[in-house]
Amino acid sequence: MGLAILYDSTMCIGCRECEKACAARWKLPYNDKIAAEEQISAHKLTAIQTHGERYSRRLCMHCADPTCASVCPVGAFTKTALGPVVYDQTKCIGCRYCMLACPFQVPTYQWTSRLPIVRKCDMCYERVSHGKPTACAEACPTGATISGDRDQLIQEARRRINEKPGQYYARIYGVEEVGGTSTLFLSAVPFGQLGIPTNLPKTPLPMLTWRVLSRTPDIASIAGVLLGGVYWITHRRELVAAEEGKDKPKGVRK
């Protein structure tokens, strides 16, 4: 399933070099005030959060079957074969359904702009398509964030858990969540304690709407035929009556 990012919370020292590199890569301002913001937003596409003495990181999960891509009426999001989920700002009409729907609350909006666009991490699509690591992975001094092939990263994560079982909560977040994601998390404590959603199903969310939506042609044709039928029946009586005029109807009508 292509490339992925692995963030290992146990190795994170909270230096926020990833945030800084991300801001530079997007040409966004970065200063102490912005560094102190712990939520992602249109001017901060990844954020380090402090949960007690532990750290957690927010960024797009690059879902295998992305909710954002499924809900967008104009198809502004695409899951690339390479792994990243990318956004085409020239298509976006600004309905913000993606923001409502994303289970990780990732797409953010330029609320103060007059013609705003959605912003989210794109796993440094430009860089990774040229074989480079993501800006955050390159900047990370401890190796808490690394990028690379998803299968290899999962193996690496398993290795870490097996090597130091005492240090890790024995699960890799993102292997199964909403059908799998290309951002993976490791942690010392259950993921809920790091503010990472744990109430998500293992099936991709787009299934929920597609199950209904895929029936549209059936519903439309059945309804059309039924209504046409009803129309024919109700109006045929009229027609028959009109044609037969004063002759007694031949008992067709009740």
Next chain:
Amino acid sequence: MKAALGRLTLWRVLFALIMFGGLCGLYVRGMYGLGGSTNLTDRFPWGLWKGFNVLTGIGLGAGGFTIAATVHIFNLKRYKPILRIALLTAFLGYSLMAVALMIDIGQPQRIWHPIVMWNEHSVLFEVAWCVMLYLTVLSLEFAPAVCERFRWRAVLKFVRMISAPVVIFGVVLSTLHQSSLGTLFLIVPEKLYGLWYTPLLPVLFFVSAVCAGLAMVIFASWQSHNALGKQVPAALLEGVARVLTVMLLFYLAIRFVDLFRRDAERLLVVNRMETWLFGLETALLAVPMLLLLRPRNRANPAALYLCSLMVLFGFVANRLNVSITGLEASQATHYIPRWPEVMITLSLISIGFAVFRMAALHLPLFVETVHAEEPEAELVAV
């Protein structure tokens, strides 16, 4: 007479004030963007404009397709006198919704994008298409009233000729998008509170839209009668009320059976805001249903009006609960619309009332249509 004049003036002052507020709101929206004019945030991206103007606007327009189907498809001609009122409310509901949508979305100049940029996996894409097509259908359905007024014979003849397939198409489109508005929220299982999230959302949205549409027809008939002295036969409204009662019963039955099947009824005893809002929404639908069960109430215009009003409020409450309040807990936010959101919404409602009044005054909306359209039956039937 004087009292009537006084009322009118008061109403006009109020209208002017609301419109002024709306214009100010629009200015703020234009100058300072969505951030400056709304209380929306990254965690709470849909607010009053989506929840009320779009969801409710479309829902209240459901009377159009319901009555059109009754008259044209089921051939119950006696309902013809209210057909145009129903179509007019639908047309207004949808047009105002479109305006509201233009104000709500971030890139209104790209509103046409769904026409050429397709994503058939998106519920919103389907809704966009259905609504676009249905607005066309509505114009065609309502065209006879305008044509008659301006005596455009040829256009009238053409419009009547294609009326049967157009009406059928309209009903199909309405069925699809009314239910799809519910499907929109199927994508947020972990965000929408358990009293509202159910796989049956599309069905519930469809049935409740039919209820709201019928209530809207009663409400609009009463309005036009009250304001313009044009009488809609009481027997007709009684008939509509009877259907409304059955639909409400049906809706509440599905609603509660579904709650119990999902074991969500345990949420009904939890003392939190959602429970009370659910109670409010349900009461606003259940009370009129119970009242309307009595024939005496259905025959009483005032009672009928009151009941239709309750249903409308119940419907609005339901849509707001699904799209706003039901999402607040999971998002750990409390959304209260900012004044431009409120003023623009109020302005749109007022414009709706004003245009309805004007149309009722100047277009042949009422009973005389029964005779004028006699030949249509033959034309279509051939």
